[in-house]
Amino acid sequence: MRITTVAVRGLALGVVIMATHSYAANAVAAAGATVIAPLAINKSANLSFGSFAPGTGGSVTVSTSGVRVADNTILSTANSSPTAAQFAVSGDPAATFDISVVASTTLDDGAGHSMALVTCSDLTGANTTSGNVAAGTLSAAGSQSLFVGGTLSVAAAQMPGLYSGSIAVTVEYN
């Protein structure tokens, strides 16, 4: 009889341990995010076609490396230094981004005369004369250059003057 009592006590003790045990478990996790500054783009050089005469009418092209080529126009080197436009894009290191260079625009002399401009662009100034770059990758330092050239359509009777316009370039992280 005494033996049985001991055994029952042992069983009861076990049940009490189970009933007082807490089942819930908790884990802590880290949460994080990286907020980055918007992409920046700054112009460091303008696109310039220099001086030229219309000739029989044709075009003047400045490549992304600043090389100027005439097609039925007459180039002048006087007071003239053709350059490609250059932009500096800066942002998060190694980030990729979309580039949008306006495909065409118009230069005018402010007196009702104009010339059509078709743009071209690349990331390295590699003498590109047609087509626009659509994507880039920032360097490990978070920078990337962008070069823009173009082809200007010149009429045979193009009025002499100083023609100007602007080229819109947009960059955005992707």
Place this chain on the structure above:
Amino acid sequence: MSLPQRNHLRLLLALASCTCLPLLQAANIAIVNSQLLSFGKFVAANGSVTVNPGGTRSASGAIVLLQTGPGQAAQFVVTGDADAVYSVSLPIDGTVSITNGGSSVAVNGFASNPVSTGVLQVSGTQILNVGARLDVTAGLTPGAYSGTFSVVVDYN
């Protein structure tokens, strides 16, 4: 006590132990964090960045997500008794934020998979994934934000 009586006692104590041991093992449920929750890289604007429990990231408003910082859902490993049903308790809105110096951004809308009740596998384990929504405002100071949150599991 005679020898037969002692043997009888040992047998009964052994039986009592056998009865208690499985009950004690069943009482243990554990959860370990195995992957942090990350909202990745983005440019701030008014809106939100959501990482769902499956790890897919999306943004609202004018927030721009960067491919170079994709984000991920948190992952936990829950262990306990085979086939046991357990409940999942996630932080409620307004209780978690991540900070960078003096800047703070709220983490709300916690969601998990399994949603609110999990079932441990025959092996006694289950993966629990947790996502959330980061409520962002324009002009949030750029930088690395960090914080913590807790997940509680309990047998039903």
